[in-house]
Amino acid sequence: MLNQESKIELTKEYFIQQSELYGKEFYADVDFSFAAKSAGPETLSEFNLKIQNCQDCPLSKSRTQVVFGSGNPRAKLMCVGEAPGYEEDKQGKPFVGAAGQLLDKILAAIGFNREEVYIANIVKCRPPGNRDPEPKEVAECLPFLKKQIAMIQPKCILALGRVAAQNLLATRQSLSSLRRTVQQFENIQVVVTYHPAALLRNPQWKRQTWEDVQTLRKLYDKIVGDKPPILSKASET
Template sequence: MKSIPKKKIIEALKDQQSIFGDYLFEEKLPKPKTRYDEIPEVIEVVREPADETENLFELSEDWQNAKSLDELNLLIKDCTKCVLHKNRNNFVFGSGNPNAEVMVIGEGPGAEEDKQGLPFVGRAGQLLTDILKAIKFERDEVYIANIVKCRPPENRTPLPEEMETCIPYLKKQISLIQPKMILCLGLTAAKGLLRKKESLTALRGKFFDYEGIKVMVTFHPAALLRNPNWKKDCWEDVKKFRKMYDEIIK
């Protein structure tokens, strides 16, 4: 018996549908498999480009390899890692003897420091010079720097995130200078360098350790200008500082 082509059957059913309104169900036979059907489907994964800005600064932190203070200053003086850079006139890196046995660390630049680009050059700076002389240190004999290197607006206390951003620069300065002793001026300097949370009253006049370096905390000169009654306590602190220094360098 001769078989009827599938095409003819479908055409006949379509005719039936057009006449009688019957629903036509056209069965679709499965497509014959080929040898290529066994190959798993390749899904193309489009990878988003890495966020280059996320680690840009980390990758370009050449300052960490600086071999001198001058080189370090050159590499970080245009820093824009925190908001303090927006209103600065000058980046206040620090000044003094690059081989100093004593470092003095303050809070941050004031108006005069921002103008001149040097630390402690205003009234508080003059008082600091007098304090150092009183314990037989010349200003150019020590090295002076701050926790942050750009002036906070209205001389406010640096915010924690601003301090965290700038502290690595200070630590690099310390590692290059390798002082035998550090004098922290005020609570902000103590908090930034020593990670202390106690009050200034609890911290001042005592010795702490920073990577094998003896550190003392005392009043900031600006605080002494506002409260001259504290000068006596500061004098007692710095005398202890000098005595310890003399013992260390023997």
């Protein structure tokens, strides 16, 4: 794979050649995803457009579309999952299947709705058969998520599942160990809990998930404090 400098040099050569051929205005059918990993400020929509044709890892071959992320671009709470699944790959949005409906319920239980948070994944293309993303796929895609986080500047992050937590926090610690304390990602408080898809398969983990999201809500109230109190305990997911 080309390094960053070689890609920039190739792009420069391409533009010089095109301007010689067509003057100042020409159509460029180019994958700009490499620039999107390091480029300066832009809107999330522009960023999304830039990586829609990303070919930076093998997941580009099997996906239907890049699932960029969705929600409030000024969200104070971000949810980070693992990867798009079958439904997400079809619809182009994160957490839209059964796991997504459960995530909506979990968020509602602590007073949030989907529209006020921002939801994204560690990798933006569906791994075949919903396998875990490979390290090299994560290495290519994680800079996109990190840039999204830098643009949104959430105050708290809810990391959903082992793959999301370990990759976001750059650690091999177990999920149970990461759940025990509030974590940090670049000065942002991170609460780790089970992935809703795992929760669907293991409903006995509901109580622990309820405890994790209560921790999250208390943390949010301490840092942000802009939500009305939860008057009664909602259903435990």
